[in-house]
Amino acid sequence: MKNKEKFINYLDELFPDAICELQYHLDYELLIAVVLSAQCTDKRVNMVTKELFSKYTLKEISELDIKILENIIRPVGTYTRKAMYIKEIAKSLLMNYDGKVPNNREYLESLPGVGHKTCNVVLSNLFNVPAFAVDTHVSRVSKRLGLAKENDDVAKIEKKLMKQFPIEKWSKMHHQMVLFGRYHCKSIHPNCMDCSLREDCKYKKVK
Ligand code: SF4
Numbered sequence: 001m002k003n004k005e006k007f008i009n010y011l012d013e014l015f016p017d018a019i020c021e022l023q024y025h026l027d028y029e030l031l032i033a034v035v036l037s038a039q040c041t042d043k044r045v046n047m048v049t050k051e052l053f054s055k056y057t058l059k060e061i062s063e064l065d066i067k068i069l070e071n072i073i074r075p076v077g078t079y080t081r082k083a084m085y086i087k088e089i090a091k092s093l094l095m096n097y098d099g100k101v102p103n104n105r106e107y108l109e110s111l112p113g114v115g116h117k118t119c120n121v122v123l124s125n126l127f128n129v130p131a132f133a134v135d136t137h138v139s140r141v142s143k144r145l146g147l148a149k150e151n152d153d154v155a156k157i158e159k160k161l162m163k164q165f166p167i168e169k170w171s172k173m174h175h176q177m178v179l180f181g182r183y184h185c186k187s188i189h190p191n192c193m194d195c196s197l198r199e200d201c202k203y204k205k206v207k
Pocket residue numbers: 144145184185186190191192193195196197198201202203204
Protein backbone atom coordinates (compact mmCIF):
# COMPACT_ATOMS: atom_id res chain seq x y z
CA MET A 1 0.00 0.00 0.00
CA LYS A 2 1.60 3.23 -1.16
CA ASN A 3 -0.67 5.75 0.50
CA LYS A 4 0.04 5.30 4.21
CA GLU A 5 -1.60 8.60 5.09
CA LYS A 6 -4.87 7.37 3.62
CA PHE A 7 -4.75 4.27 5.82
CA ILE A 8 -3.99 6.31 8.96
CA ASN A 9 -6.84 8.71 8.18
CA TYR A 10 -9.27 5.88 7.49
CA LEU A 11 -8.43 4.19 10.78
CA ASP A 12 -8.93 7.51 12.56
CA GLU A 13 -12.27 7.93 10.84
CA LEU A 14 -13.50 4.42 11.74
CA PHE A 15 -11.96 4.05 15.19
CA PRO A 16 -11.05 7.51 16.52
CA ASP A 17 -10.95 6.39 20.16
CA ALA A 18 -9.54 2.89 19.78
CA ILE A 19 -8.40 1.40 23.04
CA CYS A 20 -7.71 -2.07 24.37
CA GLU A 21 -10.98 -4.03 24.63
CA LEU A 22 -9.71 -6.13 27.52
CA GLN A 23 -11.23 -4.80 30.73
CA TYR A 24 -8.96 -4.14 33.70
CA HIS A 25 -8.58 -1.81 36.67
CA LEU A 26 -5.17 -2.76 38.03
CA ASP A 27 -1.90 -3.23 36.18
CA TYR A 28 -1.58 -6.95 36.95
CA GLU A 29 -5.16 -7.47 35.77
CA LEU A 30 -4.13 -6.33 32.28
CA LEU A 31 -1.10 -8.60 32.27
CA ILE A 32 -3.17 -11.62 33.29
CA ALA A 33 -5.95 -10.72 30.84
CA VAL A 34 -3.48 -10.55 27.94
CA VAL A 35 -2.01 -13.93 28.90
CA LEU A 36 -5.53 -15.38 28.98
CA SER A 37 -6.35 -13.85 25.59
CA ALA A 38 -4.02 -16.14 23.63
CA GLN A 39 -6.20 -17.93 21.05
CA CYS A 40 -9.32 -16.49 22.68
CA THR A 41 -11.64 -13.53 22.13
CA ASP A 42 -11.43 -10.46 24.37
CA LYS A 43 -15.14 -10.83 25.08
CA ARG A 44 -14.65 -14.28 26.58
CA VAL A 45 -11.59 -13.16 28.54
CA ASN A 46 -13.59 -10.25 30.00
CA MET A 47 -16.26 -12.65 31.22
CA VAL A 48 -13.68 -14.80 32.96
CA THR A 49 -11.59 -11.98 34.47
CA LYS A 50 -14.72 -10.26 35.80
CA GLU A 51 -15.28 -13.26 38.03
CA LEU A 52 -11.63 -13.91 38.81
CA PHE A 53 -10.69 -10.37 39.84
CA SER A 54 -13.90 -9.71 41.77
CA LYS A 55 -13.31 -12.82 43.88
CA TYR A 56 -9.56 -12.89 44.38
CA THR A 57 -6.65 -10.52 44.95
CA LEU A 58 -3.26 -11.12 43.35
CA LYS A 59 -2.02 -12.76 46.54
CA GLU A 60 -5.06 -15.01 46.66
CA ILE A 61 -4.57 -15.95 43.01
CA SER A 62 -0.97 -16.90 43.77
CA GLU A 63 -2.19 -19.24 46.53
CA LEU A 64 -5.40 -20.45 44.90
CA ASP A 65 -6.01 -24.14 44.44
CA ILE A 66 -5.08 -24.81 40.81
CA LYS A 67 -8.30 -26.74 40.19
CA ILE A 68 -10.45 -23.80 41.35
CA LEU A 69 -8.46 -21.48 39.09
CA GLU A 70 -8.76 -23.87 36.16
CA ASN A 71 -12.52 -24.03 36.61
CA ILE A 72 -12.88 -20.26 36.54
CA ILE A 73 -10.74 -19.75 33.45
CA ARG A 74 -11.91 -22.89 31.60
CA PRO A 75 -13.91 -20.90 28.95
CA VAL A 76 -10.73 -19.26 27.57
CA GLY A 77 -9.24 -22.56 26.40
CA THR A 78 -5.89 -24.24 27.19
CA TYR A 79 -6.89 -23.51 30.76
CA THR A 80 -4.57 -25.96 32.54
CA ARG A 81 -1.52 -24.28 31.07
CA LYS A 82 -2.91 -20.78 31.51
CA ALA A 83 -3.82 -21.47 35.16
CA MET A 84 -0.23 -22.52 35.80
CA TYR A 85 1.09 -19.39 34.07
CA ILE A 86 -1.18 -17.09 36.06
CA LYS A 87 -0.18 -18.55 39.41
CA GLU A 88 3.51 -18.27 38.52
CA ILE A 89 3.10 -14.70 37.29
CA ALA A 90 1.23 -13.73 40.47
CA LYS A 91 3.93 -15.28 42.66
CA SER A 92 6.73 -13.64 40.72
CA LEU A 93 5.15 -10.15 40.75
CA LEU A 94 4.61 -10.39 44.50
CA MET A 95 8.10 -11.66 45.19
CA ASN A 96 10.00 -9.31 42.88
CA TYR A 97 7.89 -6.17 42.48
CA ASP A 98 5.55 -6.02 45.43
CA GLY A 99 2.67 -7.09 43.18
CA LYS A 100 3.19 -4.31 40.63
CA VAL A 101 3.87 -4.75 36.94
CA PRO A 102 7.25 -3.18 36.19
CA ASN A 103 8.24 -1.25 33.08
CA ASN A 104 10.84 -3.91 32.37
CA ARG A 105 10.62 -5.81 29.11
CA GLU A 106 13.35 -8.28 29.97
CA TYR A 107 11.65 -9.30 33.21
CA LEU A 108 8.17 -9.47 31.68
CA GLU A 109 9.31 -11.59 28.74
CA SER A 110 10.90 -14.02 31.22
CA LEU A 111 7.48 -14.75 32.78
CA PRO A 112 5.67 -17.91 31.67
CA GLY A 113 3.07 -17.30 28.97
CA VAL A 114 4.36 -13.78 28.30
CA GLY A 115 5.77 -13.42 24.81
CA HIS A 116 6.89 -10.42 22.82
CA LYS A 117 3.36 -9.48 21.71
CA THR A 118 1.92 -9.71 25.23
CA CYS A 119 4.77 -7.56 26.46
CA ASN A 120 4.14 -4.95 23.75
CA VAL A 121 0.45 -4.72 24.70
CA VAL A 122 1.23 -4.41 28.41
CA LEU A 123 4.04 -1.87 28.06
CA SER A 124 2.17 0.33 25.61
CA ASN A 125 -1.05 0.33 27.65
CA LEU A 126 0.47 0.73 31.10
CA PHE A 127 3.54 2.85 30.38
CA ASN A 128 2.89 4.44 26.98
CA VAL A 129 5.94 2.68 25.59
CA PRO A 130 5.72 2.96 21.79
CA ALA A 131 5.07 -0.55 20.51
CA PHE A 132 3.38 -2.20 17.55
CA ALA A 133 1.97 -5.47 18.86
CA VAL A 134 1.13 -7.86 16.04
CA ASP A 135 -1.76 -10.21 16.69
CA THR A 136 -3.77 -12.25 14.21
CA HIS A 137 -5.82 -9.21 13.08
CA VAL A 138 -2.85 -6.89 12.63
CA SER A 139 -1.05 -9.64 10.74
CA ARG A 140 -3.96 -10.34 8.37
CA VAL A 141 -4.68 -6.68 7.64
CA SER A 142 -0.98 -5.94 7.04
CA LYS A 143 -0.73 -8.74 4.51
CA ARG A 144 -3.95 -7.87 2.72
CA LEU A 145 -2.89 -4.28 2.35
CA GLY A 146 0.62 -5.18 1.21
CA LEU A 147 2.24 -3.67 4.30
CA ALA A 148 3.86 -7.05 4.80
CA LYS A 149 4.44 -10.13 2.68
CA GLU A 150 2.27 -13.22 2.83
CA ASN A 151 4.96 -15.40 4.38
CA ASP A 152 6.30 -12.80 6.85
CA ASP A 153 6.24 -13.93 10.48
CA VAL A 154 5.02 -11.66 13.28
CA ALA A 155 8.52 -10.37 14.07
CA LYS A 156 9.04 -9.33 10.47
CA ILE A 157 5.59 -7.74 10.24
CA GLU A 158 6.24 -5.76 13.42
CA LYS A 159 9.53 -4.44 12.03
CA LYS A 160 7.92 -3.49 8.73
CA LEU A 161 5.05 -1.65 10.42
CA MET A 162 7.45 0.21 12.71
CA LYS A 163 9.42 1.29 9.66
CA GLN A 164 6.40 2.43 7.68
CA PHE A 165 4.55 4.40 10.35
CA PRO A 166 5.70 7.17 12.71
CA ILE A 167 6.59 6.10 16.24
CA GLU A 168 3.89 8.27 17.83
CA LYS A 169 1.25 6.31 15.87
CA TRP A 170 2.34 2.76 16.78
CA SER A 171 0.36 2.10 19.95
CA LYS A 172 -2.87 3.65 18.71
CA MET A 173 -2.55 2.04 15.30
CA HIS A 174 -2.16 -1.34 16.98
CA HIS A 175 -5.56 -0.91 18.67
CA GLN A 176 -7.11 0.52 15.50
CA MET A 177 -5.82 -2.33 13.33
CA VAL A 178 -7.11 -4.90 15.83
CA LEU A 179 -10.58 -3.33 15.64
CA PHE A 180 -10.31 -2.90 11.85
CA GLY A 181 -9.53 -6.62 11.55
CA ARG A 182 -12.13 -7.67 14.07
CA TYR A 183 -15.08 -5.65 12.76
CA HIS A 184 -14.29 -4.50 9.21
CA CYS A 185 -11.53 -6.39 7.42
CA LYS A 186 -12.73 -9.64 8.94
CA SER A 187 -11.04 -12.95 8.34
CA ILE A 188 -14.07 -14.34 6.53
CA HIS A 189 -16.33 -11.96 4.61
CA PRO A 190 -14.41 -8.68 4.94
CA ASN A 191 -16.52 -5.58 4.27
CA CYS A 192 -14.75 -4.83 0.98
CA MET A 193 -17.80 -3.23 -0.62
CA ASP A 194 -17.85 -0.56 2.09
CA CYS A 195 -14.11 -0.13 2.38
CA SER A 196 -12.36 3.09 1.37
CA LEU A 197 -9.13 1.16 0.87
CA ARG A 198 -10.46 -1.04 -1.93
CA GLU A 199 -8.37 0.62 -4.62
CA ASP A 200 -5.20 0.18 -2.64
CA CYS A 201 -5.93 -3.27 -1.33
CA LYS A 202 -3.90 -6.19 -2.60
CA TYR A 203 -6.34 -8.75 -1.27
CA LYS A 204 -9.31 -7.14 -2.97
CA LYS A 205 -7.47 -7.02 -6.29
CA VAL A 206 -6.70 -10.72 -6.05
CA LYS A 207 -10.37 -11.44 -5.38
S1 SF4 B 1 -10.83 -3.88 0.69
FE1 SF4 B 1 -11.53 -5.64 1.89
S2 SF4 B 1 -9.70 -6.89 2.26
FE2 SF4 B 1 -9.04 -4.84 1.62
S3 SF4 B 1 -8.70 -3.69 3.52
FE3 SF4 B 1 -10.79 -3.27 2.86
S4 SF4 B 1 -12.04 -4.79 3.89
FE4 SF4 B 1 -9.93 -5.50 4.00
